[in-house]
Amino acid sequence: MVRPLLLMIATLLSSIAGGMPLSCQRSAPEVQDGIYDYKNLLEKKPVIRVLLVKDAREARLAIDDCYQITDSLANSIDQGQGLQKSTISINEGSISVGSRHYNTSEIRITTLREGRIEFNNIRYRGEIRILQQPNNRFSVIEEVDLESFIAGVVGSEMPKAWNEEALRAQAIIARTYAMYKRRVKQDKVYHLDMLELAYRGMLNETVRINKIVQETKGIIMVYNWNIFPAYFHSTCGGHTENCNHVFGDDSIPPLRGVVCNYCNNSKYSLWSKDISKSDIEKKLREANIYVSNIHTINALDQGLGEHCSRIEIISADGTREMSANGFRLLIGPNYLYSTAFDSRSNGKSITFSGKGLGHGVGLCQYGAQNMAKNGFGYESILKHYYPKIELVRVY
Numbered sequence: 001m002v003r004p005l006l007l008m009i010a011t012l013l014s015s016i017a018g019g020m021p022l023s024c025q026r027s028a029p030e031v032q033d034g035i036y037d038y039k040n041l042l043e044k045k046p047v048i049r050v051l052l053v054k055d056a057r058e059a060r061l062a063i064d065d066c067y068q069i070t071d072s073l074a075n076s077i078d079q080g081q082g083l084q085k086s087t088i089s090i091n092e093g094s095i096s097v098g099s100r101h102y103n104t105s106e107i108r109i110t111t112l113r114e115g116r117i118e119f120n121n122i123r124y125r126g127e128i129r130i131l132q133q134p135n136n137r138f139s140v141i142e143e144v145d146l147e148s149f150i151a152g153v154v155g156s157e158m159p160k161a162w163n164e165e166a167l168r169a170q171a172i173i174a175r176t177y178a179m180y181k182r183r184v185k186q187d188k189v190y191h192l193d194m195l196e197l198a199y200r201g202m203l204n205e206t207v208r209i210n211k212i213v214q215e216t217k218g219i220i221m222v223y224n225w226n227i228f229p230a231y232f233h234s235t236c237g238g239h240t241e242n243c244n245h246v247f248g249d250d251s252i253p254p255l256r257g258v259v260c261n262y263c264n265n266s267k268y269s270l271w272s273k274d275i276s277k278s279d280i281e282k283k284l285r286e287a288n289i290y291v292s293n294i295h296t297i298n299a300l301d302q303g304l305g306e307h308c309s310r311i312e313i314i315s316a317d318g319t320r321e322m323s324a325n326g327f328r329l330l331i332g333p334n335y336l337y338s339t340a341f342d343s344r345s346n347g348k349s350i351t352f353s354g355k356g357l358g359h360g361v362g363l364c365q366y367g368a369q370n371m372a373k374n375g376f377g378y379e380s381i382l383k384h385y386y387p388k389i390e391l392v393r394v395y
């Protein structure tokens, strides 16, 4: 069935745009290489707010060109020709940057021309906001245009030398995820934190990565003309998982899980790991979960990709169930690689035998790289891992 054009545009606009100004384009989109081209849909290029640090006591700042500092009411309170490396801290209610003190709850640093702000030894393209927090702490948020952000994410989330079709797919996924978060958190102080998408400012940009991102500029995935959280992970181990099973999200077709025959050369395809029971008890204790003398841990409720949604811990205190993904994150994603495991008690440790790395939902990065090596383009890769999506250029 062909959906009415106006309905498609209206759905797309409310799905991506939040409160930003929109153009009134009403003509039919061009479809080129499988992409619906709505490049005049948004009047302004989207900006995203990224949390760089939270509750910091000290950080380093340098600026390589002319800059301006404004307060929370957008009044200009300082300017300079450049700033040598200086320490940021909070002193008696003021934000201190080196020997300068600003008696305000927030400062915003903007460079003029193409100057860059270096924060904790990493250069950033956007504007930097420093916000006071209780107990002489502060958080730092970058406001950056979305394409610069994506250029910073792609080389941080995927090896920079990987096949360009895999990198293009990664760019579109990161853009889709970021635009989804930008819409659902539009009223919040920030849209994304550093744990959701790896981002290191300009550190992992290269000429090749920037060109690949530029070639996909403005392209996002939509399902039923709605944007969705485009999850991805390193290695699925043979079948990706339903998002409802892992996160409890709505089980939409792009995130229900698919067969993946492409990631068996990942070193995380199959693994076995001994983790000491006392380490597990300690990690749980740090999250205020108290269990002693763990006897065994069982995977419960395995999904299509064999990722379990819950686990049970049998200990001297009885039996306790918890979310499997929550357990994996508490133990540490570099220790317990995924939730697709069987486990057995092995004296003082638990032996986890599993497959895959990551939560298992959405695109499998190793699978995408092997699909690309086998000649698949980014559109085919994305439509394999996210069935029933369309690709749309929105700016």
Ligand SMILES: [Zn+2]
Pocket (backbone or CB within 6 Å): 235, 236, 237, 238, 239, 260, 261, 262, 263, 364, 366, 367
């Ligand atoms: Zn896979």
